[in-house]
Amino acid sequence: MSSKTMNIVQSINSTLDYMMTRDTSIILLGEDIGIDGGVFRVTEGLQKKYGKERVIDMPLVELGIVGMAIGMSLTGLRAVPEIQFQDFIYTAFDQIVNQAAKMRYRSGGEYNVPMVLRTPYGGGIRGGLYHSQSGEAYFAHTAGLTVVTPSNPYDAKGLLIKSLRLNDPVIFLEPKKLYRSQKQEVPEEEYEIPIGKASLVHEGNDFTFITYGSMVPTVMNTVSKNNLDADVIDLRTLVPYDGETILNSVKKTGRVIIVHEAPRTLGMGSEISAFIAERAIDYLLGPILRVTGPDTPFPYRLEEHYLPNEMRILKAVHKMQQYR
């Protein structure tokens, strides 16, 4: 089996290419994705290869990008809209939560929207308030949306292929901080990563770290640098999240630390914590801790204080260790 060393940008780019060749119903649309190749270069070269009708440079209107994508996906195409930064998605929020997410339900199953909405999210690139947001909870709270986020080039490919074969809307969140930060061997042939299946990226007995997206490397580095005997769960799918993998680990370690970038209040960590408190309270040896971004807008100059880091994760570990 041949493979190539790639970063996430390359992995998504080549996967889009691979899928577009095989599934002629796939169509991309977004701002600056064509001739410019996308502001993060994720769609580089695709317009040249597939034409302007299939890789569509769009006017400046997210509402229209998502709205058109819905209409395309209702009528035989599989649209892949890109929102240039997730921060700008809120101008299209109604189309996402009231149209795409509810189409199958409201039409009694007569219509469905097989659309994969891609968008870079999160901090780490000095983007300040409006180029750093992690809005995954807004989507995860919306019935009818599948929410996916890869943390590495390998998963990016498998999750994207699978997403492009679902017949319902997927919010595909790309942690822009990791776009080019790591290279990995990515097989050339196709493979799917199932929706709803987390990845146990590190195994151990004392702690369960639950995380996803940009925080996976941060947690992994902390674990290995400090020789923590811990499970590290990379959720990969936020909705439906992998309750089974979480419970298995919690029952083993009894100590849970959830790590994400998004603000704490009603961030993904709250759901995971509530899920555990509902199902595995007896196994817990300490509180369920969350290490997250604070409930403030995202600051520019002080970005490194906003993002969870090794120090803050260790603080939680120590707190847990002191428990009882």
Next chain:
Amino acid sequence: MSSKTMNIVQSINSTLDYMMTRDTSIILLGEDIGIDGGVFRVTEGLQKKYGKERVIDMPLVELGIVGMAIGMSLTGLRAVPEIQFQDFIYTAFDQIVNQAAKMRYRSGGEYNVPMVLRTPYGGGIRGGLYHSQSGEAYFAHTAGLTVVTPSNPYDAKGLLIKSLRLNDPVIFLEPKKLYRSQKQEVPEEEYEIPIGKASLVHEGNDFTFITYGSMVPTVMNTVSKNNLDADVIDLRTLVPYDGETILNSVKKTGRVIIVHEAPRTLGMGSEISAFIAERAIDYLLGPILRVTGPDTPFPYRLEEHYLPNEMRILKAVHKMQQYR
């Protein structure tokens, strides 16, 4: 002290009237709020009394209603926009989360937005998918917003007066199911209910029910009908929620059941549960349970199956009782 018997609609209406007389910077704007008095009659008579310039009938554009309200509130007025149904707020979502919520922060405190956005929310009126949504979690997750919801005429007045005196944006959610379902004595003189302070509406030792808005009567009826020895906490403010009252009760009872209408995944209950699992794990005598709306869009004909009810609350109680 004189008082009047009122329902929530009357309480809000008379409170707006009271405050508009005293604070001439208050200005109302929304669809059909003037000559028509609002589709739920909440603003009845106010345009007649205060004029068309101060109670503004607006064109059909939520984004514009909220956007204008922000601009007014930046420049000496205190705008009170009404969104006719909370379900339609998503077309204005960017103005709320990216403009109103972040204005003070992004301007380094130079600007602020003292706006009170009122909107009816929740089910119970056979409104189906688009006239029944409980979207409070979207707002509660957004740093910079204060989120308030009264469950009775008395609180409606005190919370509204307080909200109209804050200098930051408030999302004031009105449980439309309760608009006319109960009458209560409401004092004629003014009083404030502090933001961030829950109300312990029933006291007991075995259970802690945490709820708010339309579910308060449902929980209260269940508790009294079944003689449950329980604390019932009406949050009233969702952000910042009253951690102290919650913890005090949990430490006393050890058994927590959270009840709300909104879908479970990342609903307000997940945050409350996570908060408790972080701070009071040792006091828990059982799992933290959530009785909520399911993760489906809101159905029309089967509405009574969607909404949490006595049977489902008792199911949780029994589950808890069987524990250990």
Next chain:
Amino acid sequence: MDEKEKIIDGYRAMVLSRTLDKKIVMSQRQGRVGFYTPTMGQEATQVGLSMNLEDQDLIFEYYRDVPLMLHRGVKPETIIDQIIGNSDDKEKGRQMPSHYTAKDHNFMSVQSPVATNLPPAVGAAYSIKYQKKDGIVIATFGDGSTSTPDFHAALNLAAVFDLPVVFLCENNKWAISYPVEKQTRSEIWKKAEGYGMRGVLVDGNDLLEMYKVAKEEIDKVRVDGKPVLIEAVSYRMGPHSTSDDPSKYRTDDVKEGSDKDPIVIAERKLKMLNYIDDQAIEKIKVEAKERIDRIFDEREKIAAPKPETMFEDIFENSNWIIDEERGEIL
């Protein structure tokens, strides 16, 4: 069907729709129906447009488009089932009344947030063009809806990409209590120019006029593949919905049977053309009434959807979260 038959057929659909409309409004007063948005007054607009449509055309309709649906062949049963939300309803009783779906006649599913059907309509037109299929897209909305973000996005995109979309603005003069004169300072059809699109104004109360103008415009769209904005002026003769009381905000009601009633206008014109006489009219009305009464009583007896249907169709395949919630609730 020859031209005369086609026009009489159009008139028949108007009457059928009016009959259904009144039946539902009455049933709502009797507590047999929960809610409804009457369509009275907009029959000529919708039928006149519909007379120019072909089977493959896609329609992104709005909540007041019952005449359009009926004329196109959607059965009254489908409308009534939706309004009652019974177990035969294609939407499984999920949406509140007036939010129809009829895929068999290429009608989309109606949403509540107004005009949010328009950007998807543009996307569907893109599909047609890209896949080199036949057909055009119809997107309908009210006068109030021209103020929305979705209106702007859709018209601009349809123009930019040269897409075959007919934007039909059903200007019934009111958006609940808000009159069209306050909604905007421009005539609606003139807004087309700001998008580099054709715009036309037509008397939407007059079936024959509407048919003719829509024909010209739709023929052009079929040929040049470019969008058009049609403003059809009529009048909302009824309340906004069964929850609305227009006496709070207007006095200039148009009464049924008056000169301005599009059905009266159609009758006058059809009689002038000698297409129908009073007897034929009476027959059409009686037939419609009998048909609707019979169907309504029959559909009313159909059971409610089963509770478990609440948990279907969130995704193509359910997941453990939904499965657990179903278990807990049922």
Next chain:
Amino acid sequence: MDEKEKIIDGYRAMVLSRTLDKKIVMSQRQGRVGFYTPTMGQEATQVGLSMNLEDQDLIFEYYRDVPLMLHRGVKPETIIDQIIGNSDDKEKGRQMPSHYTAKDHNFMSVQSPVATNLPPAVGAAYSIKYQKKDGIVIATFGDGSTSTPDFHAALNLAAVFDLPVVFLCENNKWAISYPVEKQTRSEIWKKAEGYGMRGVLVDGNDLLEMYKVAKEEIDKVRVDGKPVLIEAVSYRMGPHSTSDDPSKYRTDDVKEGSDKDPIVIAERKLKMLNYIDDQAIEKIKVEAKERIDRIFDEREKIAAPKPETMFEDIFENSNWIIDEERGEIL
């Protein structure tokens, strides 16, 4: 200030802005600045407008409005502090570069989502009118921004309520890689008509022309209190931002110092009027350069904001959630 002085003063602001622009772009390449959206090419548009403003006017500006800010009297220090995000920055280093605030000169705080400043601008104009204050509101945005929902909402509302707003569309021909010809099928100024609003087209490369046309329009707004849409055509001479590489999508660059450079155009005209000569120009440029270099070096030394500032200004009064998070993080 007499007319001549006013015009020379305008030219001086253009030069100051250009000098600052180049300094920041260079500093970005040297790694001294994180990001920047150059304003080169739009100086005449902005200064020409600004020359007609009064102290009490409110400005809802966008990220490319440095010339406008400088001309109105905002100090280069304010711009540089924001771009560096140091502890003197009025925004406390919170926003990425190019997102200025200057309340002392009635500039709002710039947001990123384009055109979302426009509906608030309309609300501010409502305030002015309602409170019977003096002044008008200026709202600026690019050509790409005309496609947004906020553009539509704002123009319609300003027209409906007769509000004193000058909508200045700075048409620099590009929205990142997307040319204005594809953004819409209509000329931008013509969109005004669809809102029942005045619309004008002006050469935004020509300081004197811009000054004149803006004067006419702004005078009208001050008198009749009604909005206007001004389309000022210029050219984005630089990249969209320091992260952008225009060679990927365009070849028709306008070079600095060429005939189409608004500074060159202004110099030619001012010389023709005998307002300035080469010597004066040279002096203005040297002064600007020395001033900017000095200020930049000085501002760069200012420390970063203290970490605890991250937790300020979410609300007027903090709450326990924020307090706890601060405790945990610091």
